[in-house]
Amino acid sequence: MWRCSRAWRGLSGVALKPPLPSRGPGLPGASAAHVSSGPRPVPLSYRLLDSEDTHPPLVFLHGLFGSKTNFQTIGKTLQQQTGRKVLIVDARNHGESPHSPDSSYEAMSADVEALLPQLGLAPCVLIGHSMGGKTAMILALQRPELVERLISVDVSPLPTTAISDFSSHLVAMKSVQIPKELSLSQARKVADEQLSPVVKDPSVRQFLLTNLMEASNGQFMWRVNVEALLQQMDKILDFPVLQKSYPGPTLFLSGAKSKFIQPSHFSEIKRLFPQAQILSVPEAGHWIHADKPQDFMSSVKRFLA
Structure with a gap:
């Protein structure tokens, strides 16, 4: 096990x-x-x-x-x-x-x-x-x-800079806003709608949404460290x-x-x-x-x- x-x-x-x-x-x-x-x-x-x-x-x-x-x-x-x-x-x-x-x-x-x-x-x-x-x-x-x-x-x-949309994905994730009172499934639906103008591929959006979680205070947050990844994206793509x-x-x-x-x-x-x-x-x-x-x-x- x-x-x-x-x-x-x-x-x-x-x-x-x-x-x-x-x-x-x-x-x-x-x-x-x-x-x-x-x-x-x-x-x-x-x-x-x-x-x-x-x-x-x-x-x-x-x-x-x-x-x-x-x-x-x-x-x-x-x-x-x-x-x-x-x-x-x-x-x-x-x-x-x-x-x-x-x-x-x-x-x-x-x-x-x-x-x-x-x-x-x-x-x-x-x-x-x-x-x-x-x-x-x-x-x-x-x-x-x-x-x-x-x-x-x-x-x-x-480097993978020329073929990557990862930076735009992170910017879109950072801008997502979700009300506190929703269930996790409802929150994922709201986040999916907000991500869709930037992240066109539904399967990629579903992959990103596996990172959405509810914190103990009821707020929704991303499991990945969006801010650090944004700041370091040049290194990650290089x-x-x-x-x-x-x-x-x-x-x-x-x-x-x-x-x-x-x-x-x-x-x-x-x-x-x-x-x-x-x-x-x-x-x-x-x-x-x-x-x-x-x-x-x-x-x-x-x-x-």
């Missing part, structure tokens, strides 16, 4: 001191020292599906506006089919993880870097979608000993320039209907990830795991074989 850890925060977005994880050894001194030299990691909320299997565990990192629930069903299915441990996490400023003004990939990578040895899950198979894919790539490039193999889902190690390559097996899964991985990206992919395979999933858009879950899982299992 899933073992969970929740990183608690107040309504103001200020992180409160979380409970310590309930299992796994403490961080080795060398790893802790490495993390402390960069951005300070936050305690991520996670769910772990444990097992006795000794193969590298599968670790899932979601994309922008997402949460660990995005990979919950797929993670459970792959655990049953492969026998491996599966970890799914909420990135900082998402889901139940703490809010922070820093949403850089260096910071998000440091969070995962701290968590993996804490849970005894390194080296792992790191699987990241979109923003999570960039986080996974940064970790693999900077700490390759923690990543046995890497899967990047519909994102490349290049990708740091790195020189070291990752020597491990790597899979880039591209949605055939998506523009996030282009043939012009292949040379940079191969420079940083010389063992990379690049595969296109037919009829899939940017959210490959949601559009074609069976094809997605089949691709992962073939890569593990």
Whole structure:
């Protein structure tokens, strides 16, 4: 069954001191020292599906506006089919993880870097979608000993500014106003109507609305840290320039209907990830795991074989 850890925060977005994880050894001194030299990691909320299997565990990192629930069903299915441990996490400023003004990939990578040895899950198979894919790539490039193999889902190690509507989505989310007295279902309907002039795709609106929640004071708020993400959007859409390559097996899964991985990206992919395979999933858009879950899982299992 899933073992969970929740990183608690107040309504103001200020992180409160979380409970310590309930299992796994403490961080080795060398790893802790490495993390402390960069951005300070936050305690991520996670769910772990444990097992006795000794193969590298599968670790899932979601994309922008997402949460660990995005990979919950797929993670459970792959655990049953492969026998491996599966970890799914909420990135900082998402889901139940703490809010922070820093949403850089260096910071998000440091969070995962701290968590993996804490849970005894390194080296792992790191699987990241979109923003999570960039986080996974940064970790693999900077700490390759923690990543046995890497899967990047519909994102490349290049800026995505030209093909993204994410900034306009955040501006629209910030402007949503919902009366207190409504139920959550009514609030989502109101928010959906207010988002629709900017976010044209109903399926994307429904995805964004999974972040709407009711606070204890009756007001509705977004689970994601909209303000921090807006302030840091340039960094999220960009990708740091790195020189070291990752020597491990790597899979880039591209949605055939998506523009996030282009043939012009292949040379940079191969420079940083010389063992990379690049595969296109037919009829899939940017959210490959949601559009074609069976094809997605089949691709992962073939890569593990």
